[in-house]
Amino acid sequence: MFHDPPKMVLLLLSALGLAIGAGLWMAGMPGMAHWAWGAGVVPVLAALCVEIIRSLIKGDVGLDIVAALSMSAALFFGETLAAAVVALMYSGGTVLESFAEGRARREMRDLLARVPRTATRHRDGQLEKIALDAIMPDDLLLIRQGEVVPVDGTVASEHAMLDQSALTGEAMPVRLMRDMNVMSGATNAGEAFDLRATREAADSTYAGIVRLVEAAQKSKAPMARMADRYSLLFLGVTVALAVAAWWFSGDPIRAVAVLVVATPCPLILAVPVALVAGLSRAAGFGVLIKGGKALEAMARIRTLIVDKTGTLTDGRPQIVSVSSSGELTEDEVLYFAAALDQASQHPVAQAVVAAAHSKGIKLGVPSKVNEIPGEGVSGTIDGRDVVVGGMDFVAGRMAVPVRDGGPQEPGAVLVSLGVDGNLAGELVMADALRSDTPMLLAGLRQNGIERIVLATGDRHAVAVAVTDGLALDGVHADLTPDQKVLLVLSERKNGPVMMVGDGVNDAPALAAADVGVAMGARGAAASAEAADVVLLVDNLARLLPGLIVARGARRIAFQSVIVGIGLSVAGMIAAALGYLTPVQGAVLQEVIDVAVILNALRSLRIDPGPMPPQATQGESQAASPISQGQTA
Known part of the structure; x- marks a missing residue:
């Protein structure tokens, strides 16, 4: 589904203006045709100028300036057909890019939905249902089997059996005795028990994790488009050639032709097409990547930080x-x-x-x-x-x-x-190690991952025992959610960082990483929301084909950019020497666009090679050693 109607409107207006103008021209009304072409250009140019001003205020200089210059110059010197062709190419490119980007972030509604809206409180020998905000310290609450603990507190019954895996990474349920502390967000895995509240809901552990996720997402610097990283150089070359062509020939139309040929559609189009194709290809392997920026970032990852429970291990006893x-x-x-x-x-x-x-x-x-x-x-x-x-x-x-x-x-x-x-x-x-984990880690290293680090909230002795023999560059245990965020930030000195996790406690680190990867089928909703990539099957082996596709799509996009810009520069030189008119330059640019788009579509055919055995099996077949006849 397309999520940017204004850009679609601009594309339709530019296409309509070009089509009507062509019809009027063929009907023998060239004057009206020029007006129609110009009318299709003006909305696109106006929107482009507004976007450029906003970018300049932020200190960003992009290739959009070249497109604005070419349309403005073509209109000023009466080359309205060339301007209309450029407007159509540009508006089409922005629509395609917006589609590639998608909606990378949704509201935190799924995370917040896991927090109970009500609680059951003991009052005067009776049970009453109250709103979460009404819970006060020292209230006695009844936590039924399967319910999520709404606030921090202490066990008021003889004992309680709690599943804290979403908070601490501890795969096995924990038995807590009377007066022992209970964290909000844990799930009651045993019989109903009484909880003595020690904090209000807004000050509890789970609410703090939600705030950490929101803060990490706001502090995460957005990636620039690949196109923008070459903007200043290309802009300088374009303006220099256009000015030189006008200066030495005395003909301003040559400058217009240079600007039209220079319209950076190979960058504007090739990159999003290659990335959209890569997103589609990755989805075919059960890897949902939330937009082109996430895919491009995934292709540059050098350090992988991975949680233990539910990722390296199955997450179940x-x-x-x-x-x-x-x-x-x-x-x-x-x-x-x-x-x-x-x-x-x-x-x-x-x-x-x-x-x-x-x-x-x-x-x-x-x-x-x-x-x-x-x-x-x-x-x-x-x-x-x-x-x-x-x-x-x-x-x-x-x-x-x-x-x-x-x-x-x-x-x-x-x-x-x-x-x-x-x-x-x-x-x-x-909680046994997945059988394909050593092979997977080796495959990740062969595909550009230089460091692999374990980060878990589980005890250090457990983490070391489970990962014994794995080729890890570091093991960090007993981590709280904010400590995982600090680990992500500290690992950035070694290059872009990817974080993989499935619990609520992983969500802040996933949001802070350059690329966050969540185990989607059984992982916490908080992780899926905070992540840039979701593995639709709870198997870390799916990450490998996703990484290969991301690197391949980025490589194809880069190839398309180099070839397209090389051809554009050649066309600019021809236009500067007077061999191309503005309309011919626009048509040439269209031919270049078709070539780079066809090349970019090769991302749909990226072959990541044979899938690891465990990655092709259902979750139910991630079998325990006993099912394979291994007994002591």
Whole structure:
């Protein structure tokens, strides 16, 4: 959908003026034809002059000045047909560029929509629904299962199970005991609990992240168009040739011809066409790039900062290993644990069930189920008494003492299984590294990425353990959202920076980076809004073809510019020597435009090569090691 109606109106007016003038000329009314051509030029020239004045006030000098000079000179010296052709080319180029740019930023409505509008408060022995703004410190709130915590506070119940992955990057749900601090924006992953508010909504963690995103977006310097970076040089050459042609020949029409040929349509047209084609090509690989500026910036990236949870890792607990402590086989341990866990909504329990299903295990139906949220589940499977949960929970129901499972790897969770009063086995859960990550990082380095840095809110020990063996240039853990922004700014000394993330805590850094990339399918709405690029499939491997397409599209745009400007300079010299009239110069410029546009359209055929295996599979197939038969 086109989002700039005024530019479309100017294009239609210039086309209408040129068409009517041509009709009048063929009808034998040249005087009226000149008036029609001039009438089509005036609106475009007026809008162009206003834009030039605004740019000059900001201290920007662009190639639009050349287009304004050529139209003005052509009108002044009666070359209205040449002026009309230039006006059509220029207005068409601005429409195309505006279409390429699209709407790179929307309002933060999706981010704000995640913040609850109301809360449930205890008052005089009853529950009442109140507006978010009405929450005051020391209010007692009820947080139901699945609800987002509306304000910062402390746990007022015995315990609470919270998913803080969107805020801290910690993939596993966290069990908080009474009086422990809770951040707004976390999701209740367990049973309902009471929260004692410690801050008003406007002062809470989540609201602060929203402000950080808005501030980072405002402070982010916009990229100049590729065309503008050559504007001063081209403008100087054009004016010098036009003045010299007039001075030495005494004929002002030669100067007009030079200006008409010099109209920078190869720059104005070729760049947006190549970038639009690149945007379309990247979208075919599941990479949504929000506009031409973002694609051009992506092509120049030298440093990649990547979050851990949901990017390098799957972002969900997976079975790393299964061990048997008795007569059961490892598959039977998985069977009993998964069968009973069907009765639980806990993320770890659901991951156990998913692992069993991925191995094709048909699960029995649990009965006599009793769950203690955050601790474990007990019940009956196939007539046998089964207990699944933490070691302490299972040990309390065993007939004999249970040995200590020993220290686990950082970030891992131990799930114990008891059957008929005896310890039957253990399952180790962790947020595992995506299997294609090493290959992906190598591919990114081969395509121009010089530094790859990890930035996560997770604990340092977890970050180091998960990324062990990866060729990273730095690991930064325990980061808050503002610290991630500072890391992005500090890495700029090494070149343009790309930040990849999927959580709410990543949104400010995504907005501050030269290019922010969000995991769109399962990531937070805040990240998708703040980002310049959204991966429509939650797989970081999609970034590689997107990067290759961006670099290819920019290279093709640059080639089109060099060839187009080279031909334009040759035409300017011919016009200065009197070999081209203004109308011939305008027609020649049209031929050059067609040539550079056809070249720019090659961006539609950029081939990034074979996709990494994981990038071509569905999200459900980003399988855990247990599904591939890897057990301890």
